[in-house]
Amino acid sequence: MHIDFQNIQEINIFEDLSPEEIDKILPIIHPVKIFEGERLIRQGDTSQMFYIIISGNYMIHFKDGRAFTLHKKGDMIGWTTVAGPFTYHESAVALTDGEALTIPVEEFLHLMQGDSDLGNKITRKVTEIVRKRIAFVKGELTEEE
Amino acid sequence: MKGLEAITFYNGWNISATGICIVFTALVTLSFIISQLHKGLIIWEKKDEYIKKAGKLFSRTKKTVPRRKIKASESFNESARQFHVLIQSMKDPFSLPKLIMLAIKIDLMRPHSTVNDLLAAGLIVPDGKGLYYWDHDVYTTIFEKE
Numbered sequence: 001m002h003i004d005f006q007n008i009q010e011i012n013i014f015e016d017l018s019p020e021e022i023d024k025i026l027p028i029i030h031p032v033k034i035f036e037g038e039r040l041i042r043q044g045d046t047s048q049m050f051y052i053i054i055s056g057n058y059m060i061h062f063k064d065g066r067a068f069t070l071h072k073k074g075d076m077i078g079w080t081t082v083a084g085p086f087t088y089h090e091s092a093v094a095l096t097d098g099e100a101l102t103i104p105v106e107e108f109l110h111l112m113q114g115d116s117d118l119g120n121k122i123t124r125k126v127t128e129i130v131r132k133r134i135a136f137v138k139g140e141l142t143e144e145e
Numbered sequence: 146m147k148g149l150e151a152i153t154f155y156n157g158w159n160i161s162a163t164g165i166c167i168v169f170t171a172l173v174t175l176s177f178i179i180s181q182l183h184k185g186l187i188i189w190e191k192k193d194e195y196i197k198k199a200g201k202l203f204s205r206t207k208k209t210v211p212r213r214k215i216k217a218s219e220s221f222n223e224s225a226r227q228f229h230v231l232i233q234s235m236k237d238p239f240s241l242p243k244l245i246m247l248a249i250k251i252d253l254m255r256p257h258s259t260v261n262d263l264l265a266a267g268l269i270v271p272d273g274k275g276l277y278y279w280d281h282d283v284y285t286t287i288f289e290k291e
Contacts, residue, residue: 062275
């Protein structure tokens with residue numbers, strides 16, 4: 001899968017970035033092929049990277065057995081990584097073959113710390129995603145506690 | 146004893162007041178009925194429509210099943226049957242990851258993509274709280290077609 005400026009700007013989390021900012025982020029984005037049944041992340045593991053969906057269907061699930069599915073281009077898997085603490089709060093498995101972008105957490109945070117504008121723009125987008133999913137995660141934490 | 150004295154003695158005033166009340170009540174009731182008569186006539190004219198509406202109110206509401214285009218290949222139907230049996234062994238609503246885990250344990254073919262197909266077909270439906278249920282109406286629809 002080829003990754004270029006056009007592809008990146010179509011993704012929700014990066015749509016506010018300027019061409020210069022996208023140039024900065026491109027080197028740390030790695031496209032990967034994902035296979036049906038592949039486990040992407042496991043709840044409780046130390047987070048090393050997060051995923052941005054390009055294609056395919058994915059199931060996000062929690063230790064208490066609850067789950068939801070993701071399939072939209074630009075949906076994030078392992079987003080809690082960006083907000084910290086650096087462990088995954090959910091598990092994710094691919095229901096179908098697909099493609100995704102992986103971003104190493106350490107390099108991503110380093111980039112955000114080095115460029116406050118870029119950091120702010122991405123944080124704003126991540127907050128939008130967090131707001132949509134927070135009710136679900138809150139419920140999950142409450143049940144576990 | 147004559148005149149007003151006699152009227153008072155034999156409760157004439159009370160009887161008169163009662164009579165007046167009865168007559169006025171009757172007149173008010175009658176005038177109200179007459180004033181509403183046109184509505185009654187409208188209802189009479191549209192009685193069939195109203196009977197149907199009343200029937201709907203008292204009949205048990207049945208969930209309408211939206212018709213979906215379902216991939217009804219033989220392998221899909223077989224998978225649906227297998228998962229249906231599996232789900233029956235779980236409590237309702239059930240956990241999707243637990244369903245996949247069970248399917249893997251009993252060696253069902255391609256459990257992940259099958260679950261994905263069942264979700265797409267509307268056979269497995271999210272309950273909005275992270276759990277899922279099996280839509281028996283859709284399942285019946287699929288197998289009625291066979």
